[in-house]
Amino acid sequence: MNTPKIGIIISSTRGARVGEQAARYVESIANKRTDLSFEVIDLRDYPMPFFDEVASNAYVPSTNEVAQKWQKKVASLDGFIFVTAEYNNSITAALKNALDYAYPEWNRKAAAYFSYGSAGGARAVQHLRDICVELQMAPVRHSVLVQGNDFYPIMNGQKQFKDLGYLEQLVEQMLDQLSWWTLALKSARERS
Numbered sequence: 001m002n003t004p005k006i007g008i009i010i011s012s013t014r015g016a017r018v019g020e021q022a023a024r025y026v027e028s029i030a031n032k033r034t035d036l037s038f039e040v041i042d043l044r045d046y047p048m049p050f051f052d053e054v055a056s057n058a059y060v061p062s063t064n065e066v067a068q069k070w071q072k073k074v075a076s077l078d079g080f081i082f083v084t085a086e087y088n089n090s091i092t093a094a095l096k097n098a099l100d101y102a103y104p105e106w107n108r109k110a111a112a113y114f115s116y117g118s119a120g121g122a123r124a125v126q127h128l129r130d131i132c133v134e135l136q137m138a139p140v141r142h143s144v145l146v147q148g149n150d151f152y153p154i155m156n157g158q159k160q161f162k163d164l165g166y167l168e169q170l171v172e173q174m175l176d177q178l179s180w181w182t183l184a185l186k187s188a189r190e191r192s
Helices: 019-030 065-075 093-100 122-134 148-155 167-191
Strands: 005-010 037-042 079-085 110-116 144-146
Touching (some): 019 037, 019 079, 019 167, 079 122, 093 122, 110 122, 110 167, 144 148, 144 167
Parallel strands (some): 079 110, 110 144
16 A cells, blocks of 8 residues: 555635644644655645536536646545634635535545634534535544634744644644544555
């Protein structure tokens, strides 16, 4: 079996985002591992219009070229870490749109979550877990949630994620679970 590939997806496309810093932080810890390989995926690189296809690509091929490029990228990966902000108690519109533009490409793959916001992004992660289940993904139990008191100084440019010493162990625990599920699901996909 080839080393499984994990996409670290930056879910925010705003100019004033911290998602890229968060994704690079997760990547810096993840790259210490040898059981998985990692790639940061920026939704800015996939500027899809709001979903306007005849149906899900589970039933009808997408006509939008950027969506087709996105679907190929998702299909090439074996698991995902969603780096998500919490917008009004849920995920970003850009992430929901990206999730909707693919279907079979997500199936039977593991998903993990690194989130931030006033409540640590917990409400966004809960919505995202539900969406992932509908997309036939396997969400891991352990998420990393960066709460408001730690997040606000990051958002205001006074600190960085790497300054929060406790986070690295939490990311490692999340990666351990993601690894187990990714390897199990990749093995099962290859057998079927």
